[in-house]
Amino acid sequence: MTLNFSAKIIVDAKDKTKAIFDSVNTDNEFYPDNPVKTQMTFNEKITIAVETEQLSHLRANLNSTLRLIQASYDSIESVKI
Secondary structure: OOOEEEEEEEEEHHHHHHHHHHHHHHHOOOOOOOOOOOEEEEEEEEEEEEEEOOOOHHHHHHHHHHHHHHHHHHHHHOOOO
């Protein structure tokens, strides 16, 4: 028996959401060897859906993705154009 683990996270950064999505989703698209099935969509908010057979992979993927989102947000905030 194989267990599947999944999570869905929704991120709303107001006017910065689209810029954050564009920067973070690029990493997701160019990592085809990712053992975690990760889907990111944008529709006013960022929706991140992940699924894997390993709980540790799920945790690592979410940690990385959320840190990238935080770094993107912080970078945009630091510029204040």
